[in-house]
Amino acid sequence: MTTASTRTVSLRPDLQLALSEAGSGRPIMILHGGGGPFTVAGLTAQLAVAAHTIVPTHPGWNGTERSEWFSGIDDLALAYLHYLEDADLRDVLVIGSSLGGWIGSEMVLRDGAGLITGLILLDAVGVQVEGESIRDFFALDARGIAEYAWHDAERAYIASANVSPEQAARQRANLETMRVMAGHPYMHDPKLLRRLGRSDVPTLLIWGESDRIVTPAYGAAYAAAFRNARFETVKEAGHLPQLEQPAATFALIDEYLQAGRPV
Template sequence: MTTHHTIALYPDLPITLAESGTGRPILLLHGGGGPATVANLAAHLAHTGHVIAPTHPGWDGTPRPDWFTGIDDLALAYLHLLHDRRLRDVLVIGSSLGGWTAAELAVRDTAGLITGLVLIDAVGIHVPDEPIKNIFALDPRTLADHSWHAPDRFHIDPATIPAEQLAARQANLATIRVLAGDPYMHDPKLLRRLTRVHVPTLLLWGESDRIVTPAYGAAYASALPEGRLELIPEAGHLPHIEQPQATFALIDAHLKA
């Protein structure tokens, strides 16, 4: 059973949370596509842990105060959430922009609350020879071609999307621009800071991802003292959607280890 509620993390920053399951706390962070993109992952993880899945401020119509302008704000907000809830032995899992947020959380976790990371096709670092594809410069079809192994299965013509849903997507993109538009999708300081993150870290990467390539994922893994990269065949930027069983199996094995 999933419960949805909103907390006032700061006086002017409400955070909407979806919680399910019992056991080890798992903070699940969605990417730019919003919370729906990690819903199947939340359902799977709830069988073995207590999943806390926030909706990032500014996504899906949730409020974002004017001062909330960077991924560092997002990371600190969730770190404060962990402190307020007095959580320990936390596993943080993030997809794409959520993976970047998870990494920023880990480098700021001086209290040692986080004991494991799973980064799924994460952005957030600068790799000179592997630039992050600029999603704002791509039309919907080209974006699908870069994001999916089988784009014909997942591409939706914007002309067929109801106006309300299309407006919500555009609002989400506007929030991404504010939080991650300049510098585009990365923190220039993050790569060197990752050397201080001494927790087991599984990096899952779709072999067909052309937003951030597997070579980009390899550079991410190399920067983490306990990083390990696993490639998922026939998957793009969201392997937990294209190849859920393969993705779940790798995460389950990581948790057991």
């Protein structure tokens, strides 16, 4: 098993990034969604066997510091691009889950240096699709989250009821940070969809068939906006297929990687 190391990188006096790194090889930046880094931990363990994984904790998540000016998805996208530039990383694959997918999409559009050569989105938010609204996550209680975000809703609801008080407090704080970063307009940039056609980065979009936060139809429209993208669904999975169906999700990612620079 590859052991991860953690460190804090200062991009400027009032902007620090908490990073977890493991493995060696092609750099892969893995961006978590609103639930925090644990939602991509399995991906990291899988990919660090043959690659150099870089997993930032978004500023403000899990108790990390966030300056008041740092308040949008564009801030996150630019911060991570600046890190890649400062670290002189090339041929980078970016993988983003949910909110992290939105960040990844914004990154490839701003990557004038061509550092990013691959993009994988897992049930990403970030675009506005006519007739396919993004479920208001902030309005859902624990039962609603289980119902809309998971294929196995009952199992997810039972698990959510068994978290420790510390975990519950962290989840609430993460949710409030997400509200600041992505709540207005809610979970999207109205202009992003039409801009995605400027990207020729090979992109794979993986979607849980049971996702009712952002439906597969939403995902298909997201994929169609890219110049060079493929859309795949995962059976018996909701908004986090890497947690509900890790084997099927990893198989799609492995196929993408083995293809060289596919799609």
